[in-house]
Amino acid sequence: MRARLADVAKLAKVHPATASRALNERTRGLVSQETLERVTAAAQELNYLPDTAARSLASAKSSTIGVVVGDLAVPLFAPMIRGIDDVAWAAGYSTLVVDTDNDRKRELTHLRNLHAQRVDGLIVTTSIVGDPEGPERFANVAPTVSLLRVAEGSLGPEVVSNDDQGMRQIINHLVEHGHSRIALVAGPPQVSTSLARLRGYRNALCDRGLEPDQSLIATIDHIDPDRGREAARRLVQDTDCTAIVGFNDLVTFGVLKELRALGVRCPDDISVVGYSDVPTADLVVPPLTTVSVDHYAMGAEAARLLLDIITGVSNGASKAIQLPVRLVERESVGPARPRTPLR
Amino acid sequence: MRARLADVAKLAKVHPATASRALNERTRGLVSQETLERVTAAAQELNYLPDTAARSLASAKSSTIGVVVGDLAVPLFAPMIRGIDDVAWAAGYSTLVVDTDNDRKRELTHLRNLHAQRVDGLIVTTSIVGDPEGPERFANVAPTVSLLRVAEGSLGPEVVSNDDQGMRQIINHLVEHGHSRIALVAGPPQVSTSLARLRGYRNALCDRGLEPDQSLIATIDHIDPDRGREAARRLVQDTDCTAIVGFNDLVTFGVLKELRALGVRCPDDISVVGYSDVPTADLVVPPLTTVSVDHYAMGAEAARLLLDIITGVSNGASKAIQLPVRLVERESVGPARPRTPLR
């Protein structure tokens, strides 16, 4: 059978309580150097691993944080989770990630489980804009940090990328290549990043003295390459745009595909820019110019923020962190070439 | 404060033990219909959620299975994890997935944690061929099912895809298009799928009366698009191959990219086939013909197998499940056109 604390204590010839103190980071200071060594040695020898269940029960904390993700298949989550993991682990916390498949019912079930696990905190990437009970549902389980997507309006702690900056970089880059008819494939409005990027797009255009033209904005209701294709078709057929900015890389892949299907060359006829810099962005044709977001850093930052809140270092009230982004120039942007709508 | 079992019991006017029985799937039969209803109602009313830690401690089982993954960013893991999740949940088990970043030290740390969590079982996707202590390291923690990759030689339960069938389909497809000089970018030999696909390739060629030619096999030491590029260059320059089969889609994306860089058209000059059918496989140029593996099903199957072992339904001894695969024809394969090495 596995070694228990009592076994370690016996081997070290101390009381279990003392062994406990020696083995716990936080209480280690209460123990003499010598016993500490004896206990540590004994634990090592017996290959002792504290039982997390017992520990949670006794200490009334799980040392676990829950991570709620909408779709693990979205490539940006992998680095993000690693970022979370790394700082959580360093602080002695485990991480429990659940994939809701973007399904409300699944989310609820998972949330119940996280609740039952008594997670000490929550990192949520599935916030919906304007969802009134959303934030509460999470906060009801444990202190929550919103990551990537936010509810907009709730004032909880959050970590997002600086989409205003990102859009500005894109627009500047495009304008420098002579573009002035710049179209946007805007994401679904219930996703906060859609709004943030749309705002950034408008602001950046204005800053450059360009009038935002509503007809150049194609809004999609689903983050999917096919919606990107449809949007691109409309844009190419109905407008004289010389550049298309996609909501994110995935959608932009669809844009690229449709352009090809339409016989429109990129970047010769139309320039294209994505957003996120997913790993395959430089594998498509042409390699996609896009905005690189440091998802690992975002995850790490969110974990740090959450741990500060959990441990009481910060109350986290309405602390909002915005991480910088960076334009990655590849081959999908070229000089503007004036064109007329296809039909 | 949160409701405890005692609160529910009091409200339902029964003993806590009875409430416990009523609330547990397995012991529910031991309780009268009427008390069951009372207890359920009380639990509902108090919004009772059993404390998993206490439950684990008392029952000496965590109802949790650990999933060890090498790199969450690899797209096939998302559906796989969902498959695992779905059947695990249905059986009342939670799932704890850890990303080892393909790093041995990280794997060890995570394994320690899973051990401390007292996971009831393990699904491992990071098995290394010929690693003698590998299987033991895992088995030491909990009953283990190998998924996707196996250690080859250990006789534990495992779930893999039928790579022999997959390769056969690819080779047949290619032969039907007139190819006979078919090259293979073989994966790293410590990965079991590399070996399985290599075997499948050889077998399929033989079946078609084609002599396997060692010079047509380029082995890479890392699963990475860039290695795919290098391999493709060698193959194109040094051999007269008219088709290239990649170890998996990611590597094959690199092959495609290199062909383009070399001015070799696909599929006009050289046909290309991938493996796995990742979501972006039809977004590249040309859309990639590849073998579709049902990763969701693989995950589900693995979870089922593991649960059978945990619950004693099966001893699982050397049970090996092979899931069928299916060729997805897109646009990267065309008729063979004889060619000479580029140099």
Place this chain on the structure above:
DNA sequence: CTGTTAGCGCCTTCAA
């Protein structure tokens, strides 16, 4: 079918 009685393995007061 239900109540009683003991812990599960650990942490955390309290005293010494």
Place this chain on the structure above:
DNA sequence: TTGAAGGCGCTAACAG
């Protein structure tokens, strides 16, 4: 600095 005692919330025998 260490030992003693109690309990975290639940399940699992065993009676009844």
